[in-house]
Amino acid sequence: MSALPTRRQEAFRYADLAALEALWPLPVQEIRVAAGEQGASAVVLDGANDAAQDIAITLGDGAEYDLRLLNAGSAYGRILVKVTLGKGAKFHLGAAQIAGGEQTAEIVTEVVHAEPDAVSSQIVRSVLGGKATGTYLGRVVVARGAIGTDGEQSIRAMLLDRTATANARPELEIYADDVKCAHGCAVGELDQQSLFYLAQRGLPPADAKKLMLHAFIAEAFVGAAEEEALTEAALNALDAVL
Amino acid sequence: MLKIENLQASVADKPILKGLSLTINAGEIHAIMGPNGAGKSTLGYTLGGRPGYEVTGGTATLDGTDLFELEPHERAAAGLFLGFQYPVEIPGVSFVQFLRESANAQRKARGEAPLSGGEFLKLAKEKAGLLRMDMDMLKRPVNVGFSGGEKKRAEMVQMGILDPKIAILDETDSGLDIDALRICGEGINAIMRKPDKAVLLITHYQRLLDYVKPDFVHVLAGGRIVKSGGPELALELEEHGYEAVAA
Ligand SMILES: Nc1ncnc2c1ncn2[C@@H]1O[C@H](COP(=O)(O)OP(=O)(O)OP(=O)(O)O)[C@@H](O)[C@H]1O
Numbered sequence: 001m002s003a004l005p006t007r008r009q010e011a012f013r014y015a016d017l018a019a020l021e022a023l024w025p026l027p028v029q030e031i032r033v034a035a036g037e038q039g040a041s042a043v044v045l046d047g048a049n050d051a052a053q054d055i056a057i058t059l060g061d062g063a064e065y066d067l068r069l070l071n072a073g074s075a076y077g078r079i080l081v082k083v084t085l086g087k088g089a090k091f092h093l094g095a096a097q098i099a100g101g102e103q104t105a106e107i108v109t110e111v112v113h114a115e116p117d118a119v120s121s122q123i124v125r126s127v128l129g130g131k132a133t134g135t136y137l138g139r140v141v142v143a144r145g146a147i148g149t150d151g152e153q154s155i156r157a158m159l160l161d162r163t164a165t166a167n168a169r170p171e172l173e174i175y176a177d178d179v180k181c182a183h184g185c186a187v188g189e190l191d192q193q194s195l196f197y198l199a200q201r202g203l204p205p206a207d208a209k210k211l212m213l214h215a216f217i218a219e220a221f222v223g224a225a226e227e228e229a230l231t232e233a234a235l236n237a238l239d240a241v242l
Numbered sequence: 243m244l245k246i247e248n249l250q251a252s253v254a255d256k257p258i259l260k261g262l263s264l265t266i267n268a269g270e271i272h273a274i275m276g277p278n279g280a281g282k283s284t285l286g287y288t289l290g291g292r293p294g295y296e297v298t299g300g301t302a303t304l305d306g307t308d309l310f311e312l313e314p315h316e317r318a319a320a321g322l323f324l325g326f327q328y329p330v331e332i333p334g335v336s337f338v339q340f341l342r343e344s345a346n347a348q349r350k351a352r353g354e355a356p357l358s359g360g361e362f363l364k365l366a367k368e369k370a371g372l373l374r375m376d377m378d379m380l381k382r383p384v385n386v387g388f389s390g391g392e393k394k395r396a397e398m399v400q401m402g403i404l405d406p407k408i409a410i411l412d413e414t415d416s417g418l419d420i421d422a423l424r425i426c427g428e429g430i431n432a433i434m435r436k437p438d439k440a441v442l443l444i445t446h447y448q449r450l451l452d453y454v455k456p457d458f459v460h461v462l463a464g465g466r467i468v469k470s471g472g473p474e475l476a477l478e479l480e481e482h483g484y485e486a487v488a489a
């Protein structure tokens with residue numbers, strides 16, 4: 001894992017390899033949650049410098065983990081998350097990516113349901129302006145025998161400009177029966193009708209956009225311990241790209 | 243107050259308004275009736291500045307200000323309110339949040355001091371009360387999950403909060419039950435029947451006009467006002483239909 005990856009590797013398909021080279025090799029942050037225990041954390045990449053994080057989470061039987069990500073502000077920001085769920089474990093990811101200008105933001109996840117009855121849910125909301133690229137690559141793997149798995153991915157991206165690019169690829173690899181996996185994936189623009197409705201009430205276009213984008217992004221942070229702080233950081237990032 | 247002269251407008255390159263003229267003075271209530279597809283909503287949207295509604299000729303002024311020189315939010319600040327035939331649902335954005343921002347944006351544009359959170363809530367509560375709408379509904383996302391009638395009632399609450407000079411109310415009566423019709427009618431009177439305000443009601447039926455008595459009634463057909471009269475014109479239309487009356 002120490003050689004610099006190439007674009008031929010799926011997880012690096014859309015990566016900014018030049019930026020990554022300067023950060024390579026990435027230390028893997030290991031998080032282990034023992035059976036029956038709970039944990040939570042938030043990663044905020046909103047500095048001016050390029051940043052890449054590599055996070056590996058292992059959940060014991062019945063363990064729970066709540067991970068929130070805000071990927072914004074760096075010319076290149078990449079967060080890789082690998083999660084392995086034990087029997088009946090629960091994992092929730094709520095992530096927002098906000099990028100403008102020439103920024104590249106990417107979130108890559110691999111969630112492995114190794115044992116039966118585990119639940120994973122992922123919500124990723126991206127707001128992309130200018131010539132920015134935002135990527136989500138998310139693989140959910142259901143191992144042989146991991147019956148009763150419940151895996152969900154809700155991936156949405158909002159393009160502020162036609163010049164921005166969103167790559168969204170939720171993937172399922174299922175080797176077991178009796179599993180419930182769903183993914184929804186949409187790339188869109190702000191609803192013109194709603195913007196006109198808000199404007200008709202007197203809201204200037206920039207404020208109307210911000211209000212709607214705020215609502216869009218907020219979905220990623222609902223229920224987080226640091227919901228307010230994360231939302232505020234996201235709003236500041238939004239200001240920078242609007 | 244509102245002066246529309248020879249207005250022509252197109253939607254998707256299709257001419258809809260074809261030389262419409264209408265003058266509404268302060269203190270007056272006008273009603274526009276007309277067949278489906280005549281261009282009634284198009285008139286409201288064009289005056290409001292909805293994207294896609296292209297003015298191809300004519301003028302519209304509000305107290306002397308050229309409306310078409312203004313952005314939609316500036317027209318609102320100038321005192322124009324549009325009650326939508328189909329109010330839009332906006333998930334994740336609450337009424338109180340956006341209305342406070344909107345009201346204050348309007349106030350700022352007019353050089354007035356902003357309303358504090360407390361002042362705004364008091365105002366919102368008063369107007370919700372006027373329309374007998376539970377204040378809790380205004381804490382919900384804009385129109386999401388509202389019934390057709392509740393949406394129309396919420397439009398009137400918004401009108402009360404924003405206190406416009408002129409309101410164009412597009413089929414506010416459709417979807418309202420019998421009691422709600424009366425409440426909305428009385429609400430419109432309480433908010434807008436004032437010497438310095440005016441209303442343009444777009445409707446298909448006399449029922450709303452029983453509560454909000456118009457001074458003038460117009461028939462809009464084929465993108466033009468083809469007939470104008472007093473309140474009796476609405477009754478005549480209801481009895482005989484557009485073809486007989488406005489032919
Ligand atoms: N996007 C569009 N593309 C093409 N034609 C349109 C578009 N929007 C509206 N129209 C047409 O414009 C005409 C006027 O529509 P408008 O909604 O103004 O009618 P209306 O008088 O309000 O009718 P109703 O009583 O049914 O509400 C209709 O023929 C309609 O089909």
Ligand SMILES: [Mg+2]
Nearest residue numbers: 282283284327
């Ligand atoms: Mg209509």
